[in-house]
Amino acid sequence: xxxxxxxxxxxxxxxxxxxxxxTAFPIPWPIxxxxxxxxxxxxxxxxxxxxxxxxxxxxxxxxxDECHIxxxxxxxxxxxxxxxxxLVKEMLKxxxxxxxxxxxxxxRKNNIPAQCLYKKFGFKEEAIRKEYYKNPDNTRExxxxxxxxx
Ligand SMILES: CC(C)(COP(=O)(O)OP(=O)(O)OC[C@H]1O[C@@H](n2cnc3c(N)ncnc32)[C@H](O)[C@@H]1OP(=O)(O)O)[C@@H](O)C(=O)NCCC(=O)NCCS
Numbered sequence: 120x121x122x123x124x125x126x127x128x129x130x131x132x133x134x135x136x137x138x139x140x141x142t143a144f145p146i147p148w149p150i151x152x153x154x155x156x157x158x159x160x161x162x163x164x165x166x167x168x169x170x171x172x173x174x175x176x177x178x179x180x181x182x183x184d185e186c187h188i189x190x191x192x193x194x195x196x197x198x199x200x201x202x203x204x205x206l207v208k209e210m211l212k213x214x215x216x217x218x219x220x221x222x223x224x225x226x227r228k229n230n231i232p233a234q235c236l237y238k239k240f241g242f243k244e245e246a247i248r249k250e251y252y253k254n255p256d257n258t259r260e261x262x263x264x265x266x267x268x269x
Pocket of ligand 1: 201231232236
């Protein structure tokens with residue numbers, strides 16, 4: 120996809136990020152969670168913009184030499200156009216700046232698109248967190264912990 124800009128999330132972006140979030144997850148984070156992340160000194164959130172429209176985001180926590188991906192999401196109408204790929208590439212640039220040696224994340228066991236995305240960048244499955252995620256119908260789903268050594 121052409122003309123995608125990657126920028127740091129600011130307070131002005133919260134509504135747009137929340138719009139992406141609602142298209143991406145069965146139980147979206149409330150806007151207040153993104154607001155809190157702006158105050159979290161460990162957190163860096165990047166947004167993908169096409170013109171004025173926010174079409175994706177990635178959330179990162181940098182802790183010592185580790186990076187934890189809290190979330191990645193692309194608006195449902197803009198998927199399969201390499202926007203997540205751009206966000207992950209930008210994350211890897213930031214990892215260099217932070218001297219990160221290890222990147223980790225949790226992903227739903229049934230979320231094959233996200234697992235394929237991470238595997239493309241060399242992430243490996245490390246462990247299972249049993250019943251980590253809640254579903255809207257109150258059932259639970261396992262998380263796969265994936266990691267990448269840099
Ligand atoms: C996962 C997600 C972020 C991918 O975003 P995207 O911008 O569509 O991804 P890209 O176009 O950059 O695709 C990169 C790679 O991801 C994988 N991928 C993306 N969509 C896929 C799909 N529907 N099925 C299988 N693999 C897929 C492929 O390996 C793809 O590489 P390819 O195009 O060479 O095949 C997007 O589907 C999304 O927002 N899903 C809902 C939220 C979510 O599950 N987030 C992850 C939480 S851990």
